[in-house]
Amino acid sequence: MSGINYSEKIPNNVNLSGDRTLQRALEHWQPNYLQWWQEMGPEGAQSFDVYLRTAVSVQPDGWAHFDYVKMPEYRWGIFLAPQDGQRKIHFGEQLGRDAWQEAPGEHRANLRRIIVTQGDTEPASVEQQRHLGLTAPSLYDLRNLFQVNVEEGRHLWAMVYLLHRYFGRDGREEADALLQRNSGDQDSPRILGAFNEKTPDWLAFYMFTYFTDRDGKFQLSALSESGFDPLARTTKFMLTEEAHHMFVGESGVSRVLQRTCQVMNELKTEDPAVLRAAGVIDLPTIQRYLNFHYSVTIDLFGADQSSNAAIFYSSGLKGRYEEGKRSDDHQLKNDTYRVLEVADGKLREIEVPMLNALNEVLRDDFIRDSMAGVGRWNRVMEKSGVAFRLQVPHKAFNRKIGALAGIRVAPDGTVLSEDQWRANQDSWLPTEGDRAFVASLMGRVAEPGKFANWIAPPPIGINRQPIDFEYVRFN
Numbered sequence: 001m002s003g004i005n006y007s008e009k010i011p012n013n014v015n016l017s018g019d020r021t022l023q024r025a026l027e028h029w030q031p032n033y034l035q036w037w038q039e040m041g042p043e044g045a046q047s048f049d050v051y052l053r054t055a056v057s058v059q060p061d062g063w064a065h066f067d068y069v070k071m072p073e074y075r076w077g078i079f080l081a082p083q084d085g086q087r088k089i090h091f092g093e094q095l096g097r098d099a100w101q102e103a104p105g106e107h108r109a110n111l112r113r114i115i116v117t118q119g120d121t122e123p124a125s126v127e128q129q130r131h132l133g134l135t136a137p138s139l140y141d142l143r144n145l146f147q148v149n150v151e152e153g154r155h156l157w158a159m160v161y162l163l164h165r166y167f168g169r170d171g172r173e174e175a176d177a178l179l180q181r182n183s184g185d186q187d188s189p190r191i192l193g194a195f196n197e198k199t200p201d202w203l204a205f206y207m208f209t210y211f212t213d214r215d216g217k218f219q220l221s222a223l224s225e226s227g228f229d230p231l232a233r234t235t236k237f238m239l240t241e242e243a244h245h246m247f248v249g250e251s252g253v254s255r256v257l258q259r260t261c262q263v264m265n266e267l268k269t270e271d272p273a274v275l276r277a278a279g280v281i282d283l284p285t286i287q288r289y290l291n292f293h294y295s296v297t298i299d300l301f302g303a304d305q306s307s308n309a310a311i312f313y314s315s316g317l318k319g320r321y322e323e324g325k326r327s328d329d330h331q332l333k334n335d336t337y338r339v340l341e342v343a344d345g346k347l348r349e350i351e352v353p354m355l356n357a358l359n360e361v362l363r364d365d366f367i368r369d370s371m372a373g374v375g376r377w378n379r380v381m382e383k384s385g386v387a388f389r390l391q392v393p394h395k396a397f398n399r400k401i402g403a404l405a406g407i408r409v410a411p412d413g414t415v416l417s418e419d420q421w422r423a424n425q426d427s428w429l430p431t432e433g434d435r436a437f438v439a440s441l442m443g444r445v446a447e448p449g450k451f452a453n454w455i456a457p458p459p460i461g462i463n464r465q466p467i468d469f470e471y472v473r474f475n
Contacts, residue, residue, distance in 0.1 A: 003057060006075055011075045011077030025164050026078075033156075037126075040130060049069070049475060050143055051143055051469070052068075052143075058237045071150060077157060078157055078161040091319050095316075104228075108167070116163070116177075120181065120192070121191075122159065124181075125195065134444060136444050137442075138452065139446065140451075140461065140469075143472050148248060151242075151245070161234070193401075194215075201442050202252070203256060206253045206256065207289050209249030210252075210253060212293065218365060221321045222318050250373050253286070254377055257283075260454075261385075263275060270283075288434060290374070291393045292398070294392060301360070301366065309358040320362065339352055346415055367395060370392060371392050374390050397409050446474065
């Protein structure tokens with residue numbers, strides 16, 4: 001089960017050749033995918049030889065092979081974690097029953113909806129990032145961008161396989177539609193708002209891969225608990241690849257901070273104007289980017305009270321993050337959870353049934369995880385002797401989804417009037433001037449071992465290669 005068959009047109013470890021109808025359907029979808037990749041994938045980079053990793057196993061150790069590949073020739077495929085024949089549903093009303101190997105009829109529509117929503121995010125991020133290769137700060141970073149891109153493409157394949165294999169004609173139509181929507185398209189946008197935002201520069205890319213791919217980690221972790229076994233096995237392997245995407249974001253911001261702190265110490269200044277003139281990104285601008293990407297990402301978890309979340313959990317379709325490590329009864333019918341509301345111009349917590357608050361449970365898990373990484377960013381500044389500290393804004397800040405949507409809240413949690421918000425928002429969220437300045441720093445650095453002035457080199461290369469390794473060959 002762990003080996004992947006690369007002799008087939010579509011690499012897989014699901015015995016695709018044993019189902020000729022399914023194989024033909026996916027082989028019919030494959031050219032459409034490749035056309036989408038050519039049109040919407042990384043711009044101007046289709047002929048480059050890129051030092052990419054390709055999965056050769058779904059086991060945690062030794063699962064990846066590194067070599068030069070042209071991205072249109074990357075061997076995307078269908079990889080599921082090994083099947084556990086004894087697996088039981090371990091939450092919800094189906095607790096203790098055998099996990100489903102086929103989509104149960106009464107849950108078919110909800111399962112399809114879950115898979116389509118997750119699948120839609122994968123090509124969306126490729127589309128959002130397609131221009132970034134033109135302004136990469138180093139070959140190391142360019143390679144990491146392309147690695148993220150091809151793995152998002154494979155995650156799309158993972159969801160498309162499930163749609164084709166388990167949902168018949170409806171599934172095939174949904175799989176086709178995943179290539180017809182485009183990020184930011186006015187007529188046919190992506191399903192979730194954050195995936196229609198632009199990713200115009202590399203600081204935005206690092207924030208996106210740190211925060212928004214972390215949303216992916218928590219959503220995939222919840223789906224890996226699913227009583228629908230093929231979905232659980234699919235997302236478990238996707239999580240293995242997702243870890244690299246978050247590494248790109250966390251290490252990227254760390255390196256930006258390191259370089260800014262270095263110049264602050266050299267020039268003995270905290271003045272943003274002086275630092276910008278020196279060609280680095282000042283720390284308040286980094287904080288504003290953090291505020292934006294964090295607030296957009298926590299909206300991805302949905303409304304703080306959701307009947308759909310309750311249905312998905314009670315039905316055994318989507319669990320909580322690390323469901324098996326929790327010590328409650330895994331049914332939650334008598335449990336409550338605290339969520340926020342605004343009353344008399346102030347935020348307050350109220351208790352609601354936990355089943356209806358499961359989006360908020362997952363959001364809070366994400367927030368704790370995000371704050372840990374921000375703490376690591378702050379240690380970069382602490383080691384440099386810089387007093388500035390990045391902070392995660394209040395979770396009611398800049399919200400567009402749920403009970404907090406449209407309520408004006410400062411990063412410290414103070415509820416504001418509309419006039420107060422307008423007077424201060426330029427100090428909390430990136431301005432057009434901020435984005436124009438960051439954009440002015442962007443320009444491709446294509447010499448091995450060289451890095452743009454605004455970012456520090458990484459401490460170690462990919463796959464133990466040296467920093468000055470030729471990660472991308474321009475042909």
